Amino acid sequence: xxxxxxxxxxxxxxxxxxxxxxxxxxxxxxxxxxxxxxxxxxxxxxxxxxxxxxxxxxxxxxxxxxxxxxxxxxxxxxxxxxxxxxxxxxxxxxxxxxxxxxxxxxxxxxxxxxxxxxxxxxxxxxxxxxxxxxxxxxxxxxxxxxxxxxxxxxxxxxxxxxxxxxxxxxxxxxxxxxxxxxxxxxxxxxxxxxxxxxxxxxxxxxxxxxxxxxxxxxxxxxxxxxxxxxxxxxxxxxxxxxxxxxxxxxxxxxxxxxxxxxxxxxxxxxxxxxxxxxx
Numbered sequence: 001x002x003x004x005x006x007x008x009x010x011x012x013x014x015x016x017x018x019x020x021x022x023x024x025x026x027x028x029x030x031x032x033x034x035x036x037x038x039x040x041x042x043x044x045x046x047x048x049x050x051x052x053x054x055x056x057x058x059x060x061x062x063x064x065x066x067x068x069x070x071x072x073x074x075x076x077x078x079x080x081x082x083x084x085x086x087x088x089x090x091x092x093x094x095x096x097x098x099x100x101x102x103x104x105x106x107x108x109x110x111x112x113x114x115x116x117x118x119x120x121x122x123x124x125x126x127x128x129x130x131x132x133x134x135x136x137x138x139x140x141x142x143x144x145x146x147x148x149x150x151x152x153x154x155x156x157x158x159x160x161x162x163x164x165x166x167x168x169x170x171x172x173x174x175x176x177x178x179x180x181x182x183x184x185x186x187x188x189x190x191x192x193x194x195x196x197x198x199x200x201x202x203x204x205x206x207x208x209x210x211x212x213x214x215x216x217x218x219x220x221x222x223x224x225x226x227x228x229x230x231x232x233x234x235x236x237x238x239x240x241x242x243x244x245x246x247x248x249x250x251x252x253x254x255x256x257x258x259x260x261x262x263x264x265x266x267x268x269x270x271x272x273x274x275x276x277x278x279x
Contacts, residue, residue, distance in 0.1 A: 136164075195223060
């Protein structure tokens with residue numbers, strides 16, 4: 001759909017980040033952990049689409065994103081095949097068939113390895129002390145950023161870490177925003193993790209990145225809530241089979257509108273796009 005995603009394993013993604021530091025980071029890097037809703041939002045919001053396109057690393061945060069890439073590759077092969085001149089009506093049925101096959105592969109855990117914000121946060125913080133990385137945690141509201149910071153310091157007493165709850169309503173308090181930026185720059189973190197809600201956090205990072213003294217900035221969605229135990233993580237078998245959305249819907253019914261984008265709108269957009277692709 002004209003938007004990037006880096007199809008790398010979890011360890012490969014982490015290796016890319018480590019290479020940035022080995023090479024020396026001259027200007028801040030931005031990581032976007034993109035799940036299906038991001039691609040739907042980017043279709044509606046051109047500014048957000050630009051942010052995704054300019055990001056230094058866009059990881060597939062969810063099986064549906066990996067499935068969409070696999071589906072796109074297969075439908076393109078069908079277009080390149082000898083039956084290329086088949087009618088559009090026939091193509092619809094062929095492409096629907098491929099979609100059902102890929103759907104089965106999601107449930108069978110055969111579409112690849114998602115690289116989630118939760119996993120990256122955990123992996124980076126686990127290795128922060130060893131690599132002498134400085135960590136700054138922003139947002140999450142109430143005291144979740146402070147709670148997670150204290151949890152990390154309990155696990156890793158020598159970790160260099162700071163935090164701030166940030167703005168309660170992003171964009172409504174310029175004074176707090178300026179104070180936060182000054183606090184971040186004074187600390188000079190290697191990693192800035194921002195939990196200001198999906199899309200909002202990426203826009204905040206993009207709008208401030210030119211003034212931030214950081215190595216890597218990344219939006220982390222509900223990672224702090226999950227890490228602190230405020231939000232129960234999906235069972236591993238559900239996450240491996242692309243059913244994390246269902247778990248979230250069960251424990252957070254208020255997310256039903258977001259689930260429509262993730263489970264219905266996104267697949268429809270991918271299918272519609274497959275019919276438009278040129279050979």
